Amino acid sequence: MVCFMTDEVQGDARLAQHRHLATEIPGPRSRELLARREGVVARGVSHVLPVFVTDAGGGVLLDVDGNSLIDFGAGIAVVSVGNAAPRVAARVAEQAARFTHTCFMVTPYESYVEVCEELARRTPGSYEKRSALFNSGAEAVENAVKIARHATGRQAVVAFDHAYHGRTNLTMALTAKNMPYKDKFGPFAGEIYRMPMAYPLRWPGGREACQANALDTVKSLIHTQVGEDNVAAVIIEPIQGEGGFVVPPDGFLPGLADFCREHGIVFIADEIQTGFCRTGDWFACEHENVVPDLVTTAKGIAGGLPLAGVTGRAEIMDSVHVGGLGGTYGGNPIACAAALGAIETMAAEDLAGKARRIADIMLPRLHGLAEKYPVIADVRGRGAMLAIELTKPGTLDPDPATTAAVSRACHQAGLVTLTCGTFGNVIRFLPPLVIGEDLLNEGLSILEDAFAAV
Numbered sequence: 048m049v050c051f052m053t054d055e056v057q058g059d060a061r062l063a064q065h066r067h068l069a070t071e072i073p074g075p076r077s078r079e080l081l082a083r084r085e086g087v088v089a090r091g092v093s094h095v096l097p098v099f100v101t102d103a104g105g106g107v108l109l110d111v112d113g114n115s116l117i118d119f120g121a122g123i124a125v126v127s128v129g130n131a132a133p134r135v136a137a138r139v140a141e142q143a144a145r146f147t148h149t150c151f152m153v154t155p156y157e158s159y160v161e162v163c164e165e166l167a168r169r170t171p172g173s174y175e176k177r178s179a180l181f182n183s184g185a186e187a188v189e190n191a192v193k194i195a196r197h198a199t200g201r202q203a204v205v206a207f208d209h210a211y212h213g214r215t216n217l218t219m220a221l222t223a224k225n226m227p228y229k230d231k232f233g234p235f236a237g238e239i240y241r242m243p244m245a246y247p248l249r250w251p252g253g254r255e256a257c258q259a260n261a262l263d264t265v266k267s268l269i270h271t272q273v274g275e276d277n278v279a280a281v282i283i284e285p286i287q288g289e290g291g292f293v294v295p296p297d298g299f300l301p302g303l304a305d306f307c308r309e310h311g312i313v314f315i316a317d318e319i320q321t322g323f324c325r326t327g328d329w330f331a332c333e334h335e336n337v338v339p340d341l342v343t344t345a346k347g348i349a350g351g352l353p354l355a356g357v358t359g360r361a362e363i364m365d366s367v368h369v370g371g372l373g374g375t376y377g378g379n380p381i382a383c384a385a386a387l388g389a390i391e392t393m394a395a396e397d398l399a400g401k402a403r404r405i406a407d408i409m410l411p412r413l414h415g416l417a418e419k420y421p422v423i424a425d426v427r428g429r430g431a432m433l434a435i436e437l438t439k440p441g442t443l444d445p446d447p448a449t450t451a452a453v454s455r456a457c458h459q460a461g462l463v464t465l466t467c468g469t470f471g472n473v474i475r476f477l478p479p480l481v482i483g484e485d486l487l488n489e490g491l492s493i494l495e496d497a498f499a500a501v
């Protein structure tokens with residue numbers, strides 16, 4: 048049995064905030080459960096790390112074999128407030144004991160309205176807003192597109208290379224990457240037009256050319272290939288998530304928003320991964336004072352309960368006829384209770400500030416790694432949404448094999464890391480924002496050891 052340093056109990060008082068390896072990863076009980084799952088769960092639903100979890104909180108995940116792992120994934124940017132965060136858990140328990148569902152479209156309840164009030168208050172833009180609540184990020188994106196088409200009477204939707212917007216039919220069409228998201232799942236929804244993304248590392252001619260030309264290139268392609276007057280919406284992640292944590296150069300997002308405004312195009316910011324304090328602001332658009340017409344939210348909004356939203360200009364949202372939006376479970380009362388607990392936690396504990404602090408700790412160490420290992424071609428991201436991109440040294444040829452090997456070494460040492468990127472060559476870091484600093488530093492040391500070992 049190996050037991051490592053104990054952290055201060057930060058972020059979660061229920062669980063010891065330390066890494067502890069009782070078995071190999073995955074351990075025997077997890078392997079048993081994995082074999083059982085193979086007999087009944089579809090293989091298309093995969094795992095990053097097949098340890099079966101029993102408890103989680105702060106910056107750790109506990110598994111069925113008695114291991115305590117450091118969490119740099121937060122359930123893919125969901126449990127920013129920590130797992131089973133006290134305010135979330137208390138509100139969920141209280142709501143579950145009172146009523147679990149009525150369907151907001153049948154008989155409404157106050158918490159749905161309160162969540163929409165919070166969304167109006169917290170999302171960028173001081174204009175009058177309306178929101179509608181859904182169950183998943185993909186569903187929010189689908190509805191944002193429905194609303195934009197209805198409001199403009201136009202059909203075309205512009206999305207970007209490396210984009211990820213979900214796995215439903217319309218959102219698969221918006222998502223760029225074929226494998227594993229789209230392969231043989233077509234035909235896809237029509238009237239989607241893909242533009243090059245302002246990806247500084249990979250823009251032809253390099254970073255400066257990206258800064259100088261990306262916006263004009265996109266505007267020109269929209270003009271020549273689609274026609275501004277045909278475009279209902281431009282949808283973009285302010286920092287791309289699954290596509291590789293791609294951060295566009297300064298000026299790209301504001302310029303795109305201006306272009307949309309000029310041509311009556313609805314500018315949709317997909318803040319599903321970036322939103323709710325993850326990047327050091329409540330929303331990533333705030334970094335450059337970009338004010339979208341519609342914002343899609345999910346993931347971090349409700350501390351792990353399924354909830355998503357579309358929030359935007361009242362005149363766009365309310366262009367839809369009565370009864371045109373909704374769904375049986377959208378804005379479920381337990382999910383709304385969780386969201387109110389999560390938002391209260393973010394405000395009370397200044398989790399945007401915590402995300403910036405995480406960047407202050409992580410970035411110098413990630414840059415140090417990049418200096419030592421030329422396989423790291425880029426360190427990027429903002430707040431607690433950070434990543435490293437791995438290429439064959441001195442080239443832009445992606446190195447997914449080293450990426451997978453480093454990630455695997457981290458897993459075996461008890462650190463949950465995720466990969467992403469169109470080429471599978473990006474390791475991304477999304478710790479819960481409440482993670483203790485000792486644990487964060489220990490996770491980084493594991494990453495350093497992993498690079499030394501592979």
Ligand SMILES: Cc1ncc(COP(=O)(O)O)c(C=O)c1O
Pocket residue numbers: 123183184185186188211212213214284288289317318319320321345346
């Ligand atoms: C930017 C973005 N949009 C949409 C989605 C889809 O959300 P969901 O998985 O909740 O459908 C995701 C999920 O990773 C995402 O990162």
